[in-house]
Amino acid sequence: MSKSPAFSVCVYCGSRPGAEPAYAAVAQQVGRWIAEHGGQLVYGGGHNGLMGLMADACLQAGGRVIGVIPKALVDKEWAHTGCTELHVVDTMHERKRIMAEHADAFLALPGGIGTFEEFFEVWTWRQLGYHGKPVGLLNLNGYYDSLLVFLNSAVKQGFMNEWQMDLIRTSTDAATLLETLVTEAGLASENPKLDQI
Ligand code: AMP
Numbered sequence: 001m002s003k004s005p006a007f008s009v010c011v012y013c014g015s016r017p018g019a020e021p022a023y024a025a026v027a028q029q030v031g032r033w034i035a036e037h038g039g040q041l042v043y044g045g046g047h048n049g050l051m052g053l054m055a056d057a058c059l060q061a062g063g064r065v066i067g068v069i070p071k072a073l074v075d076k077e078w079a080h081t082g083c084t085e086l087h088v089v090d091t092m093h094e095r096k097r098i099m100a101e102h103a104d105a106f107l108a109l110p111g112g113i114g115t116f117e118e119f120f121e122v123w124t125w126r127q128l129g130y131h132g133k134p135v136g137l138l139n140l141n142g143y144y145d146s147l148l149v150f151l152n153s154a155v156k157q158g159f160m161n162e163w164q165m166d167l168i169r170t171s172t173d174a175a176t177l178l179e180t181l182v183t184e185a186g187l188a189s190e191n192p193k194l195d196q197i
Contacts, residue, residue: 005040005064007182010103012043012118013050014111015078023050023110026140028057029174030109035063039182042102044095044118045069045087047080050109055080068098096121100131104185107136107177110143127164134184136169136177144170 027050034041041058045067067083089095108119154160171177
């Protein structure tokens with residue numbers, strides 16, 4: 001029987017490659033880092049864009065990859081059939097719940113509307129106490145600078161507070177951020193079951 005992974009990171013990222021080669025490079029770096037540190041990648045199970053590049057890099061470095069994808073996207077031929085485990089589910093809600101249940105930590109890389117939605121959802125769940133898992137945002141090339149400016153303005157305008165901002169970890173460096181998340185995940189207390197949400 002194969003050894004169980006040391007940790008499991010759920011990564012959200014673009015289903016497109018982005019305009020700069022640096023985005024592809026960082027997605028591959030994240031996939032490799034997880035494999036080389038004995039971890040497991042959990043992601044949306046697609047083969048397009050950064051998602052596919054990250055999964056391929058993890059698999060090529062000998063890592064385990066769990067993909068979770070709704071049937072509707074499999075029908076569009078967007079699934080990555082090389083995943084160690086590919087869970088085909090009925091709905092987007094089920095997908096996100098299963099991804100979250102398999103994760104010790106969450107990380108958002110550069111991406112589009114799907115990535116934003118997934119990042120905000122796990123951050124919201126965290127601030128409500130539905131889970132205690134670390135949540136990270138990789139601010140590569142300043143991609144999320146303007147989002148962070150906006151979030152800080154939401155704090156100033158009284159719709160958010162510093163405590164909520166302190167729940168997310170941000171860095172411009174993928175390895176630093178992954179180390180922080182994995183370390184914090186090791187210190188995190190028991191998480192309530194996400195099916196209580
Ligand atoms: P986006 O950031 O809009 O490209 O969306 C990427 C995120 O949404 C991923 O983390 C996936 O979970 C989900 N997603 C969007 N498009 C796809 C796709 N073509 N195949 C699989 N998952 C996708």
